[in-house]
Structures are given as structure tokens and as C-alpha cells.
Amino acid sequence: MKIFLLEDDYSLNESIKEMLETENFIVDSFYEGDVAYENIIGDYELYIFDINVPNIDGLYLLEHIKNINPNSKVIMISANINIDQIKEAYLKGCDDYIKKPFDIEELLLKINKYTQKPHIIILDENLYFNKNDKKLFLNNIEIELTKNERNLLILLINNKSNKVSHSQIEDYIYDRVSKSSDAIRSLVKRLRRKITKDIIFNSLDEGYYIK
Known part of the structure; x- marks a missing residue:
């Protein structure tokens, strides 16, 4: 921890x-x-x-x-x-x-009190994320992620069911460096393509979340 x-x-x-x-x-x-x-x-x-x-x-x-x-x-x-x-x-x-x-x-x-948490996060059928080694698996096969893709997934998991805004993504992933909406959408698109499961949703007021 x-x-x-x-x-x-x-x-x-x-x-x-x-x-x-x-x-x-x-x-x-x-x-x-x-x-x-x-x-x-x-x-x-x-x-x-x-x-x-x-x-x-x-x-x-x-x-x-x-x-x-x-x-x-x-x-x-x-x-x-x-x-x-x-x-x-x-x-x-x-x-x-x-x-x-x-x-x-x-x-x-x-x-x-806060150390007894499960480290396996189930995202969908046969899709899970291991928080200990920060690896994503589908059908027990690891999905290779870049550093930014992994950090985006962690941010979404940490805020599960809550909207993650563009400013939060800039803070967490890009160390407060301003990024265009296109750059952020491109990152989300790459992560979605690798996951293949439909788990990342768009929020109406520019943001993303997973259920």
C-alpha cells in the first residue's frame, strides 16, 4: 500500500x-x-x-x-x-x-481499516484489473497498455460510476498540462479499442465514466 x-x-x-x-x-x-x-x-x-x-x-x-x-x-x-x-x-x-x-x-x-480491500476489480465478464500489479486481463490474458492508457483506466476505476472530467484527466494523467479535447478523446478511443468491451461511457457535459 x-x-x-x-x-x-x-x-x-x-x-x-x-x-x-x-x-x-x-x-x-x-x-x-x-x-x-x-x-x-x-x-x-x-x-x-x-x-x-x-x-x-x-x-x-x-x-x-x-x-x-x-x-x-x-x-x-x-x-x-x-x-x-x-x-x-x-x-x-x-x-x-x-x-x-x-x-x-x-x-x-x-x-x-483501509488496507483490507480487494485488489481484483471486475469490469465485465472475463475482464478484470489487478490493482496490485496494475495489469488488465481479458480471458486471463493480459492486455498491454501504455502508461497513459493505464493511468486513465485507474482514474476511471477510482471514480467508478462518477464522471471523470477533462480537467481531472489533465491533472492525473498529464500532470496538469492542458490538453485539447481531441487529444483526450484520442486517448479514450485507444483504450476502448484495446479493452473491446463496452464499459467506458461518455458523459453529456464532457467527461467519461465506467459503471
Whole structure:
């Protein structure tokens, strides 16, 4: 499991990272909000955000990642006991909240709630995606995908039944580089051709989704 950690307290950041890596998690850790923002697009299964960090706060990053992937799991941590701030975090979609100071073992217990997920995603009859090795199979034969095709499929799976907009595709696949509608349609068309199954649908207001 790959985890994104934002915590500006150096000692706490290092302690969390060391503990999680001991438990065989992969951890990318950051100390400042703006640096975290620049690196937030990636294949992370869990995000841990401290709210009060320099430059860009954790609430903004929470809203940003939930816009890209509403199904992403986010744990917020903060020394602030302001109930309005806690409400705001939950309204923006956080999945759990832990108040400082805390025992790192308590954080691990919360994290473990999100690790027991099936890694095989059934997309259609005899068509499935293995999230562990990021491979797509039809009739148990792997379908070769380019990096962009694979990332588009992951984005659609992460947002299953929800529309993925052009801006989300630009953020996730092209690292926020603007792309023409034709370029995005071409990518979708190539992926559809390889899958052969009719699972990617157009949204009326320029976007795509899978059921």
C-alpha cells in the first residue's frame, strides 16, 4: 500500500514514516503544503494530511484530492480542537480524523481499516484489473497498455460510476498540462479499442465514466 504523508513537524513526520515502512507500507512524506500539492498526483491508496502546515493547508489538499478522486481515503491530523474545523474536514470528505498528540499505534489502527480491500476489480465478464500489479486481463490474458492508457483506466476505476472530467484527466494523467479535447478523446478511443468491451461511457457535459 502506497501512502502520501503531509506533516510539518519533522520528528513526527519521521516517526510516522519509519513506523509505516516497518509495516511494509510505501510512504512519500512532505513537510510543506505547496511541495505536497506539486507531488500529490500519483497512485496513492491513502493520504494523511496535517491541517496546519506552511503555504497550502491540509484542508485545501483534501478538497483537491477528493475532486480528482472522490473515492480516495484521507485521514486528517491536527492539534486544533476547533469543532468548526473538524466539521469542515468531514464536509470536504475526510474519512477519519485524529487529534494531536496521539499514539502512533492509534494511527496504524486507523490506517489498517483501509488496507483490507480487494485488489481484483471486475469490469465485465472475463475482464478484470489487478490493482496490485496494475495489469488488465481479458480471458486471463493480459492486455498491454501504455502508461497513459493505464493511468486513465485507474482514474476511471477510482471514480467508478462518477464522471471523470477533462480537467481531472489533465491533472492525473498529464500532470496538469492542458490538453485539447481531441487529444483526450484520442486517448479514450485507444483504450476502448484495446479493452473491446463496452464499459467506458461518455458523459453529456464532457467527461467519461465506467459503471
